[in-house]
Amino acid sequence: MQNGIMVTSSERYPLLVDPQGQGQAWILRKYADEMEKGRSLTNLNNPKFKDWFLKFCLENGKTLVIEGIENEVDPILDPVLEKQIIWKKTRGSIKIGGNDMDFDKNFKMFLTCRLPNPSFSPELSAKTTVIDFAVTQGGLEQQLLGRVISHEQKALEDSLNQLLNDVNSNKKALQKLDRDLLQRLTESKGNLLDDTSLMEVLNNTKTQAKEVAIKLEDAEIKTKEINEKREQYRPVAIRGSALYFTLIELFLVNWMYNSSLEQFLDLFNWALAQKSVEANSPAKRVEFIIKVMTRHVHKYVNRGLFEKDKITFMLMICFKILITAKKLTGNDVGAFLKAGAGEDIKTARPKPQGNQFSFLDEKSWLNIIAYSKHCFGESPVPNFKELPDLVIKNQPGWVQYFEKNDPENYPIPDLAERLSQEKEEMRAFMEMFLIRSVREDRTLVSASKFIASVLGPEYIEPISYPIAEIWAEESKYNVPILFLLSAGADPTSSID
Numbered sequence: 001m002q003n004g005i006m007v008t009s010s011e012r013y014p015l016l017v018d019p020q021g022q023g024q025a026w027i028l029r030k031y032a033d034e035m036e037k038g039r040s041l042t043n044l045n046n047p048k049f050k051d052w053f054l055k056f057c058l059e060n061g062k063t064l065v066i067e068g069i070e071n072e073v074d075p076i077l078d079p080v081l082e083k084q085i086i087w088k089k090t091r092g093s094i095k096i097g098g099n100d101m102d103f104d105k106n107f108k109m110f111l112t113c114r115l116p117n118p119s120f121s122p123e124l125s126a127k128t129t130v131i132d133f134a135v136t137q138g139g140l141e142q143q144l145l146g147r148v149i150s151h152e153q154k155a156l157e158d159s160l161n162q163l164l165n166d167v168n169s170n171k172k173a174l175q176k177l178d179r180d181l182l183q184r185l186t187e188s189k190g191n192l193l194d195d196t197s198l199m200e201v202l203n204n205t206k207t208q209a210k211e212v213a214i215k216l217e218d219a220e221i222k223t224k225e226i227n228e229k230r231e232q233y234r235p236v237a238i239r240g241s242a243l244y245f246t247l248i249e250l251f252l253v254n255w256m257y258n259s260s261l262e263q264f265l266d267l268f269n270w271a272l273a274q275k276s277v278e279a280n281s282p283a284k285r286v287e288f289i290i291k292v293m294t295r296h297v298h299k300y301v302n303r304g305l306f307e308k309d310k311i312t313f314m315l316m317i318c319f320k321i322l323i324t325a326k327k328l329t330g331n332d333v334g335a336f337l338k339a340g341a342g343e344d345i346k347t348a349r350p351k352p353q354g355n356q357f358s359f360l361d362e363k364s365w366l367n368i369i370a371y372s373k374h375c376f377g378e379s380p381v382p383n384f385k386e387l388p389d390l391v392i393k394n395q396p397g398w399v400q401y402f403e404k405n406d407p408e409n410y411p412i413p414d415l416a417e418r419l420s421q422e423k424e425e426m427r428a429f430m431e432m433f434l435i436r437s438v439r440e441d442r443t444l445v446s447a448s449k450f451i452a453s454v455l456g457p458e459y460i461e462p463i464s465y466p467i468a469e470i471w472a473e474e475s476k477y478n479v480p481i482l483f484l485l486s487a488g489a490d491p492t493s494s495i496d
Helices: 002-009 021-030 049-059 075-081 124-126 135-153 153-186 196-252 262-274 281-301 306-325 332-340 360-374 387-393 394-400 418-419 424-438 441-456 467-473
Strands: 011-017 039-041 063-067 086-090 091-096 101-102 108-113 129-130
Touching: 002 021, 002 129, 011 021, 021 063, 021 332, 039 049, 039 124, 039 360, 049 075, 049 091, 049 101, 075 091, 124 129, 135 153, 135 196, 135 262, 135 281, 135 424, 153 196, 196 262, 196 281, 196 306, 262 281, 281 306, 306 332, 306 441, 332 360, 332 424, 360 424, 360 441, 387 394, 418 424, 418 441
Parallel strands: 011 108, 011 129, 039 063, 063 108
Antiparallel strands: 086 091, 091 101
8 A cells, every 4th residue: 555655646756676566567457548558568678669658658648667677777768757847838848868859747657677676776766766566475465365265255355345445435424524514614704603504514514423433333343254254264375475485485596496476376376266075164175275275386386396406495385384374483494504504613612522422523513502502483592402411411322313324213312202292393393403413414304204294295205297287287378388308308209
């Protein structure tokens, strides 16, 4: 709402930071009647930009949308951005590129940038109103909730929209009554008590104000009831939002893994369209949609990942889901990734000496120190601050644990009972973190075990992608299938 007010009320031309394209889509809908097909949407690289687009919109009072802005804009736009308009009575003119052009007062211009973190020059920032239209996790959650309700309970969503419109109308009516009354009071002369028409207006205003107040109270009660029913479907929106933000963070792993909101919404809508006979109540339906959506997104994305990145992707999904559910914190994930790398070997507690501790190298010891200092979840104090002492006191037990081929499948010495008291997801994370600390070579195996405990064993099993299935389910006339082939691979026979 704030962004919309800024776009429509700003004195300077708006520059939208719009990586998901939602801001531009909204502008194209809002100003559709003020645009000319084929002459109102362009970019600065278009060879006909000046004469076919800019000049036409300036002279005819049309809305111009310039997409693909990066860090700078063409200097040809400076006179427009700086509003160097010369007015002669009601006619305006502006000089662009050495040519005088008419300027219509109804002209509007919007600049859009698809970069998530652009570095605009100070000059460009000063000439425009920069507005961040990047979707947030909470904002996307609300949008997805609207989609879910529209699909699952369309009458409920329509009732809410109608109710909100009625509330808005009633509030406007109340404001109009106040304005009318103030105007009559201002215009009244003499003794107010002798003004019968004013008294009549006052009584009418009082009566109507009571009626409107009753309507607003009823609307508030109904809105609360509708929102309670809508909340039953919020877990679907929460999971969808978490999955989307995992997808867009994948480009940090490899630039090739870029994705768009439109692409994700196709996956989300597909999950909503799936039917289940067993899901005969809202709670079961929500559970079914979450299960189907998570699996569908996983299979869709996993298909396009390099093998070495697949476990990373699944860990990212698990971390995002658990952080969103407040079962883990960002500090937990950061500590897991850094382990003992953040410890200074010069100031940290020294590793115990003697041949009996040769199984511990310096790196593993620093990892144990970091593990012992970390406060898991919302704990105000470190959960395992005595871990270094336990390793020293129970040296035989830890040696035996270190030397196992698959330590992730055995109870952790001295900690097994305490870990069993933790909730399932936190226990699995603590165990994975400890394996990563003391046996880094088993981290991937332990990570698979963690993924299975959070999402299910099917997520760590190999997935086959028959070309016929991909062709039938994914391919469209405007969505080609791209094969990234390794040496010697040839899918031609399967395609034929």
